[in-house]
Amino acid sequence: MRSNNFLDLGIRAGYAPLNDKELYWFVVFKSSPKDEEMIGKPELILKEVIDNFAKHCPQIFLEVVRHSDLSTVTWAPLMFRLxxxxxxxxxxxxxxxxxxxxxxxxxxxxxxxxxxxxxxxxxxxxxxxxxxxxxxxxxxxxxxxxxxxxxxxxxxxxxxxxxxxxxxxxxxxxxxxxxxxxxxxxxxxxxxxxxxxxxxxxxxxxxxxxxxxxx
Incomplete structure (x- = not known):
C-alpha cells in the first residue's frame, strides 16, 4: 500500500505505510476548546474522525481509521509561534x-x-x-x-x-x-x-x- 493524502474544506488527512503490517494515519483540522474533551479517549477520537472530521474522505481512509489499534490513537494540538x-x-x-x-x-x-x-x-x-x-x-x-x-x-x-x-x-x-x-x-x-x-x-x-x- 502506498501513501495517500486527502484534502477537503478545513481538513487534511492521509496515511502512510510504516512496514508490512502497520500504517500511520492522521487528520488535521481547526479545533475548538470543546475538542479537548477527546484527549485520552481513543474511542471518541475515532468516532469523531469517522462521523465528522473525515466523513468526506474516501472509503479506504475511513477503513484504515476503523481498524486502528485503540492503544495507538492520540489527539494533540499543533503548537505554533508567531x-x-x-x-x-x-x-x-x-x-x-x-x-x-x-x-x-x-x-x-x-x-x-x-x-x-x-x-x-x-x-x-x-x-x-x-x-x-x-x-x-x-x-x-x-x-x-x-x-x-x-x-x-x-x-x-x-x-x-x-x-x-x-x-x-x-x-x-x-x-x-x-x-x-x-x-x-x-x-x-x-x-x-x-x-x-x-x-x-x-x-x-x-x-x-x-x-x-x-x-
Whole structure:
C-alpha cells in the first residue's frame, strides 16, 4: 500500500505505510476548546474522525481509521509561534537559551521541525566552539556566543514557521484556494519565503580551529 493524502474544506488527512503490517494515519483540522474533551479517549477520537472530521474522505481512509489499534490513537494540538514573536522576542538571557521546539514550534507541513532543531545544534555548537580558549569555555564568552546563535537563527526559524503555516493553510480551502495554491503559491511565493533544500547552516569548528596548541 502506498501513501495517500486527502484534502477537503478545513481538513487534511492521509496515511502512510510504516512496514508490512502497520500504517500511520492522521487528520488535521481547526479545533475548538470543546475538542479537548477527546484527549485520552481513543474511542471518541475515532468516532469523531469517522462521523465528522473525515466523513468526506474516501472509503479506504475511513477503513484504515476503523481498524486502528485503540492503544495507538492520540489527539494533540499543533503548537505554533508567531514569526514576529521570534524575530522581536527574547530567546536568550545570560547563559540560558532555547533550541528546537522550545524556540520554534511549527505545524508539520514542511516536515522541518526536527531538521530545524539539528540546524540549531550546529549553529549553537559553532558559536560556543568559536568561544573556546585553550580548549576551555570562558564564562564571560558564553552569553555573547548565545546572543550570536539567536541572531543567526531568528530569521531562518521565522521563515520556516511562516512557510510551514502557509503551506498548511493553502491546502485547506475550496476551489479558489486550490487555484492560488497550484498556480501561484508553490510556483512563485513559497521559494521566496523559505529555503528548505539548499540551506547551509555552516560547519562545526574543529579542535584545530581553537587556540589550543598542538605539538
Amino acid at each position: 514569526p514576529w514573536a521570534l524575530i522581536f522576542g527574547q530567546a536568550c538571557k545570560g547563559n540560558i537559551t532555547v533550541a528546537g521546539d522550545a524556540m520554534h514550534p511549527m505545524t508539520p507541513d514542511l516536515g522541518q521541525g526536527g531538521c530545524a532543531a539539528l540546524e540549531d545544534a550546529v549553529v549553537l555548537g559553532r558559536n560556543i566552539g568559536n568561544s573556546l580558549r585553550n580548549g576551555k569555555i570562558l564564562s564571560g564568552e558564553v552569553a555573547g556566543a548565545l546572543e550570536r546563535y539567536v541572531k543567526e537563527r531568528r530569521w531562518r526559524a521565522a521563515g520556516l514557521i511562516t512557510g510551514s503555516f502557509l503551506s498548511g493553510w493553502v491546502q485547506q480551502g475550496g476551489w479558489l484556494m486550490k487555484f492560488f495554491r497550484d498556480m501561484i503559491f508553490y510556483r512563485f511565493i513559497f521559494s521566496r519565503i523559505v529555503n528548505v533544500v539548499r540551506y547551509d547552516c555552516g560547519k562545526l569548528p574543529s579542535v584545530l580551529d581553537s587556540d589550543t596548541k598542538v605539538d
